[in-house]
Amino acid sequence: MPDIVELGERPYVALRGKVAMNEISAFADRMREVIDWLAAREIAPNDAPFFKYDVVDMEAGLGLEIGFPVDDLHSGEGEIVTGVLPAGRYASTTYHGHPDGLVDATRDLLAWADEKGLEWDADGDRWTARLEIYKSDPREVPNMADWDTELQFKLKD
Template identity: 80%
Template sequence: MPEIVQIGERPYVAVRGKVAMDGIAAFADRMGEVIAWLAAKEIAPNDAPFFKYDVVDMEAGLVMEIGFPVDDLRSGEGEIVTGVLPAGRYATVRHHGHPDGLLGATRDLLGWAEKEGLEWDADGDHWTARLEVYRSDPREVPDMNNWDTDLQFKLKD
């Protein structure tokens, strides 16, 4: 069942790209670039990796980031970007199962918020913070059907 939680601001490091709807899996492979950059800078992530959807346009494609929260804001280099996930109220729900089920989980979260009369912190297709946080480490949970993923969508203040 979805809930509303207060989350503090979170600095992060990520790679950003424009992605077609059918290209998300290929873009996810770029997570290794972020991991390598963090390792080279001797920066340890302080939480699970995430996908951040900045623009969600089912026809034109997505603008998204794949990254990790870190303790301190740094400057990016090349295709590595940095930013801060804003503090605020987030509608959140945990999805247990294969990432293919996230589309349905997202639809359900959006529908729940509409029924509750909640407003997203978004301007049309442009979102302030719409996240999928991957709680399961594939090295520890190799079966994607057993993964836990949190959806965290920022609500308007």
């Protein structure tokens, strides 16, 4: 069941790209670039990796960032960007299962918020913070059907 959670600011480092829906998994395979960038600068992630959907346009493509929260704000370079996930109220739910099921989990979260009369912090297709946080480490949970993924979508203040 979804909840509304209050979260503080969270600095992050990510790889930014524009991808079609059918290219998400190939883009996700580039997570290693973020890991290597962080390691080269001796910056440790402080939580699980995430996908941040900045633009959700099923026809024109997705504005997507894949990255990690970190303790302090840094300067990016090239395709590596840095930013701060804003403080505020988020609609949150945890999905257990293969990432293919996240489309349905997202639809369910959007419908729940609509039923509750909640308003997203978004401007059309552009979202302030729409996150999929991958809580399961593939080295420890190799079967993707056993993964836990938290959805956190920022609500309007």
